[in-house]
Amino acid sequence: MTQPASRTAVTKKFQLSIDAWAVIVALVAALLIRTGIISRVPW
Amino acid sequence: MAETLILPQAPTVSLPTKLLRLIPGVALLALIGYAGKLLEKNINGYTKANHWTFPNIEYVLWAILIGLAISNIFGLAEIFKPGVATYEFWLKAGIVLLGSRFLLGDVWKLGGVSILLVGIEIVGAIAFMTLLGRWFGLRPKLTTLLAVGSAVCGVSAIIATKGAIDADDEDSSFAIAAILALGAIALFTFPLIGHYIHLSDHAYGVWAGLAVDNTAEATAAGALYSDPAAKLAVLTKTTRNALIGFVVLAYAIYWASKGQAQVVGNKAAFLWQKFPKFVLGFLLISALATAGFFTKDQNTSLANLSRWAFLLTFAGVGLRTNFREMRKQGLRPFAVGFIGEVVIAVFTLGLVIGAGKLFGF
Numbered sequence: 001m002t003q004p005a006s007r008t009a010v011t012k013k014f015q016l017s018i019d020a021w022a023v024i025v026a027l028v029a030a031l032l033i034r035t036g037i038i039s040r041v042p043w
Numbered sequence: 044m045a046e047t048l049i050l051p052q053a054p055t056v057s058l059p060t061k062l063l064r065l066i067p068g069v070a071l072l073a074l075i076g077y078a079g080k081l082l083e084k085n086i087n088g089y090t091k092a093n094h095w096t097f098p099n100i101e102y103v104l105w106a107i108l109i110g111l112a113i114s115n116i117f118g119l120a121e122i123f124k125p126g127v128a129t130y131e132f133w134l135k136a137g138i139v140l141l142g143s144r145f146l147l148g149d150v151w152k153l154g155g156v157s158i159l160l161v162g163i164e165i166v167g168a169i170a171f172m173t174l175l176g177r178w179f180g181l182r183p184k185l186t187t188l189l190a191v192g193s194a195v196c197g198v199s200a201i202i203a204t205k206g207a208i209d210a211d212d213e214d215s216s217f218a219i220a221a222i223l224a225l226g227a228i229a230l231f232t233f234p235l236i237g238h239y240i241h242l243s244d245h246a247y248g249v250w251a252g253l254a255v256d257n258t259a260e261a262t263a264a265g266a267l268y269s270d271p272a273a274k275l276a277v278l279t280k281t282t283r284n285a286l287i288g289f290v291v292l293a294y295a296i297y298w299a300s301k302g303q304a305q306v307v308g309n310k311a312a313f314l315w316q317k318f319p320k321f322v323l324g325f326l327l328i329s330a331l332a333t334a335g336f337f338t339k340d341q342n343t344s345l346a347n348l349s350r351w352a353f354l355l356t357f358a359g360v361g362l363r364t365n366f367r368e369m370r371k372q373g374l375r376p377f378a379v380g381f382i383g384e385v386v387i388a389v390f391t392l393g394l395v396i397g398a399g400k401l402f403g404f
Binding site for chain 2: 017
């Protein structure tokens with residue numbers, strides 16, 4: 001049986017953009033290097 | 044009693060599944076990038092040891108060439124596609140980390156000159172591409188997308204503008220294919236032209252940042268020239284990216300005034316939504332480095348990490364460039380883009396040489 005549509009629930013999931021993820025990951029990496037957890041990144 | 048209508052929803056994929064799907068493609072990016080690095084080291088070592096005259100081909104070019112060969116000869120298997128698409132993530136993370144190599148004072152100084160040049164480039168490029176689109180009889184919204192793509196920042200700008208002006212999928216596919224094909228051409232021609240006319244690292248970097256459309260290609264075109272040129276190309280390109288919101292907003296208002304796009308309500312919110320957030324990350328890391336937050340060794344580690352991130356990006360640039368797919372999109376948008384890009388490249392080269400004489404670089 002079809003239910004009458006008197007109210008539509010729209011849930012919008014909060015999602016971070018690629019930009020935001022890139023900034024977060026880069027800052028975490030910088031913090032790990034600053035605190036010495038990552039002591040050296042060779043090239 | 045109020046009842047809820049249950050709409051059919053696309054099946055949701057959990058985060059661990061999404062991450063697992065990325066692994067094959069990211070591994071492929073890493074493998075190609077590392078192969079490029081090994082090839083540079085071994086071939087250069089071998090040719091030097093045997094006293095051969097052989098051009099010094101950098102890891103950047105090897106990574107792009109290997110990616111191009113895989114994509115165009117064998118094609119990219121579905122399993123790799125989600126991971127390969129992360130090349131943009133690595134690019135942006137690499138740019139944020141590259142902030143450690145800039146003192147904030149330099150950013151303001153170089154950024155100030157860049158903003159001036161970028162402003163002139165954007166206005167000139169949009170005006171010329173609009174005229175060219177009319178001469179070639181392209182659809183107006185396709186012309187808008189090509190103008191934004193070549194004036195501001197390639198694919199990201201086209202995608203941002205597509206939503207804002209309600210352009211159709213076909214137009215954006217045309218524009219993206221044209222911009223990507225032209226980016227691939229620029230990647231190989233810019234370093235050759237730069238060397239041929241003996242441009243300094245500084246002038247070349249600013250030129251690549253001004254004239255090459257996609258951030259990944261601009262970074263690669265800079266890195267193919269030299270490390271200092273890559274830094275300048277990224278800084279200039281980032282300045283261009285930072286202005287994306289203003290250009291998209293102007294076009295959204297223009298098309299809304301013609302009744303062919305939705306009216307923009309809150310303009311400040313619109314600008315913030317379109318603003319590339321990685322620019323803020325770049326400035327933050329640069330400010331921290333300027334304030335002495337990192338030691339010299341830590342700065343070197345951050346710069347190296349940035350190079351690793353770019354290595355994955357360059358592999359991705361090669362892998363996602365498929366000439367067969369681009370050819371399917373037709374010749375006219377490509378012709379408009381090509382003529383436009385050549386004119387913009389010559390125009391920006393003149394700008395850079397003029398600014399070099401004026402500001403001393």
